[in-house]
Amino acid sequence: MVQVDVKCSVANCEYWAKGNNCVASSILVSVDKHANMDTSVEFGMLDGKHKDTASDSADTCCHTFKAKSS
Numbered sequence: 001m002v003q004v005d006v007k008c009s010v011a012n013c014e015y016w017a018k019g020n021n022c023v024a025s026s027i028l029v030s031v032d033k034h035a036n037m038d039t040s041v042e043f044g045m046l047d048g049k050h051k052d053t054a055s056d057s058a059d060t061c062c063h064t065f066k067a068k069s070s
Helices: none
Strands: 029-031 060-062
Touching: none
Parallel strands: none
Antiparallel strands: 029 060
């Protein structure tokens, strides 16, 4: 398995680390039209069978975000 660095500038995320690094064990990125989906309910998005396309990074969003607890 290849190690990949995932960068993130959302400093109030639970998975944000020094150097703008994402330290989540896995990440979920989807297209913007699914931005408000409830990933705990909509398992079809996570089963590997559902596929969307995006023309560039502006069409995508990260669902891994979790606000840091204060």
